[in-house]
Amino acid sequence: MDQPTPHPGPSGSEAQPVVCASCGTRPPGEIPPTWTCSVENGTRQYFCVDCARANLRAIEGRLDSSWW
Numbered sequence: 001m002d003q004p005t006p007h008p009g010p011s012g013s014e015a016q017p018v019v020c021a022s023c024g025t026r027p028p029g030e031i032p033p034t035w036t037c038s039v040e041n042g043t044r045q046y047f048c049v050d051c052a053r054a055n056l057r058a059i060e061g062r063l064d065s066s067w068w
């Protein structure tokens, strides 16, 4: 059976899968409380523990993540 691959995009869905915006790691279920949420340009982005720690200064500085 062929299953169409869902296309990630600005569909406005609240049920979009959560992945680390830096390394692409996915939590097994709900978003772990240790993950960091950063809202940039109106887009909610999550970072896993390792990436959040590595990018903590950048997140706190509210810098654009495009240069990561």
Ligand SMILES: [Zn+2]
Binding pocket: 020, 021, 022, 023, 024, 025, 047, 048, 049, 050, 051, 052
């Ligand atoms: Zn990560």
